[in-house]
Amino acid sequence: MREFENERFTGERAMFAVKDVKVTDCIFADGESPFKESHGIEAVNSSFQWKYPFWYSSDIKATDCTFFEMARAGIWYTKNITLENCLYEAPKGFRRCDGVTLKNVDLANASETLWFNRNVRLENVVAKGTYFAMGSENIYAENFRLLGDYSYDGCKNVEIHNAKMLTKDAFWNCENVVVYDSYICGEYFGWNAKNVKLVNCTIESLQGFCYMDNVVLENCKLLNTTLSFEYSTNIDAEVTTAIDSVKNPYDGSIRAKEIKELILEDAFVDKNKTTITTL
Structure with a gap:
């Protein structure tokens, strides 16, 4: 597994179609779809500050991460994704996904969130929207x-x-x-x-x-x-x-x-x- 630590990524599709990658203490700033078509991703204590971070992805785990308001429509068409101990501020998250697990997650702007998904597990989740x-x-x-x-x-x-x-x-x-x-x-x-x-x-x-x-x-x-x-x-x-x-x-x-x-x-x-x- 390739690992990235303490890095800042910008630009569209910064990690397009990567596989088996771990990012720790990283920032994904302006730039759409950083992990589009990615698979086998682990994100730890990282932040997602722009649109569409995980589309058409699979086997994703984010722990102690922050999804900013501009990470709107952030997780669509993705399979097997788990968020633990995360702050998720963006609206329109989790659309048409299969296998969504949220543990200790605050969905601070949950308008139009979790639409048309299958196999969803929510544990200690707070949502407003x-x-x-x-x-x-x-x-x-x-x-x-x-x-x-x-x-x-x-x-x-x-x-x-x-x-x-x-x-x-x-x-x-x-x-x-x-x-x-x-x-x-x-x-x-x-x-x-x-x-x-x-x-x-x-x-x-x-x-x-x-x-x-x-x-x-x-x-x-x-x-x-x-x-x-x-x-x-x-x-x-x-x-x-x-x-x-x-x-x-x-x-x-x-x-x-x-x-x-x-x-x-x-x-x-x-x-x-x-x-x-x-x-």
Whole structure:
């Protein structure tokens, strides 16, 4: 493996198509696509300060690195990339990649980040930005924190543990989602999604859980949740708190400490298809 230490690189494609290279304490300054078409790269304590650092690459590991704001659209069409202990300030990162692992990573400007990827693992990741992870599939996240609306739109096969998410319109148009031991705050949770399960979660959501199919809540709290479950099917909800209002669920079972307002309109739903139980 060739090694480079304490060097500064400029100009377009500074290391185009290199293989089996390690860079330590290096700076990749102005110059697009420094590692385009590269394979078997290890970067340690290095900084990426310009656009498109890793495109069409594979087998990449970056540790203790910094991706500056101008490293925008930085990692696209790449396979098997791991970032550990990194600060990633650039937007539009990780597009159409396969095999993305982020450990102890701060995504400070995560707008339009992690789009259309496969096989993603997030461990102790903090992200701030809208439309996070749109269209991605096979995602596992643990100790995940997000501030940004419209997250996980159109995702498939998602498992999340111990998350805190402030996000409007989370999990729209999704399929096969399981969330454990998490807090989610935002309006319109989960519309048009199917096969969604929440376990030991706290959710605050105006008009949450509407137009969903096969939605399961186990031992969950619903705070400030109004007009919920509208036109949803196959509901199995166990809620340990009061629900402010439930409106026109199609069918299933809703068990809650209290339902402050129950709206069942004969013109739109058959009220006999939903079992409502309060403690």
